[in-house]
Amino acid sequence: MNILQVNGLTKQFGGLTAVNDVTFDVERGSITGLIGPNGAGKTTIFNLVTGVYKVTGGKIVFDGKEIQNEEAFKIANMGITRTFQNIRLFKRLTVYENVLTACQYNANYSLFEAMVFGLVPKKIKRNSRFYREEKLLKEQAEELMEILGLQDRRNFIANNLPYGFQRRLEIARALALRPKLLLLDEPAAGMNPEETEKLTELIAFIRDKFDLSVLLIEHHMDLVMEICDKIVVLNFGCKLAEGTPKEIQQNPEVQKAYLGGGNNA
Structure with a gap:
C-alpha cells in the first residue's frame, strides 16, 4: 500500500516550469530515492509535498487524503516532516x-x-x-x-x-514530531565517506525503529544504491525513469543525463 502518491504534479514559476507532470508513489515502509542533476526539480517537489509551495497542477495524496495546497502546518500535523539541504537548527x-x-x-x-x-x-x-x-x-x-x-x-x-x-x-x-513519512533533503551533503556510511546505517535503522516511510534526495550514489528500495530520476523537471537501484544503474537515459550534464540551472 502506498503512503504517498504524486499524480501529474506540476509547478510553474511565471514562465518557468520547474516540475512538469511528475507521477510516482512511495510505498508504506519503504525508502524511496529522488535523484537527478542539479536544478532537476527535486527540492521543488519536497516543497510542494510539504506545503511550502502551492501546486500549479496535479494531485498529492498522503495516507489516502489529498493534501495539495494544504497549509504547511496542517501537512506536518498529518505526519509529514522533513530536513533541509541547509541545516536549520537553533x-x-x-x-x-x-x-x-x-x-x-x-x-x-x-x-x-x-x-x-x-x-x-x-x-x-x-x-x-x-x-x-x-x-x-x-x-x-x-x-x-x-x-x-x-x-x-x-x-x-x-x-x-x-x-x-x-x-x-x-x-x-x-523524528520528535512522530512522522509517518520522513523527507530527507541531501542528508549526506558535506559528509566524508565514513560519515556517509554511518548515515546509511542510521537511516535504515530509524525506518525500522519508528516504522517510517522515507523519501530522500541525495547525490551520494553509493548511499542511494545501497539503501533505497526504489529510485525516481528527474531531469529538467520531468520524470526520466523509475525502478529498482539495479534498473536505474542500467538505464541508458539515466546514464546520459548524469554523464551528459543534465540541467545545472
Missing part, C-alpha cells in the same frame, strides 16, 4: 534544548496550564498534568538523543557540533 541552544523544543509539539497541555504551572512550587507541579507531560517530553528527548548517538554531546551548543552531528540533530528534531 544554533545557540544545546543539543538537548534543540531536541526538547521539537518534542514540545507533542505536549498535551494548554498554553494557560504551561503559564500557570511554570510558576507554582515543584511539590504542587508533581500532581499536575503539566508535570507528567513535561516528564514524558524529557524522556522522549533523552531517547531520541540516545538513538541518534547524541547523548554524549547533549550539552554542546548546536553550532559547535561537527557537521555530521548537526545532520543527526536535525533528523532527531524531525
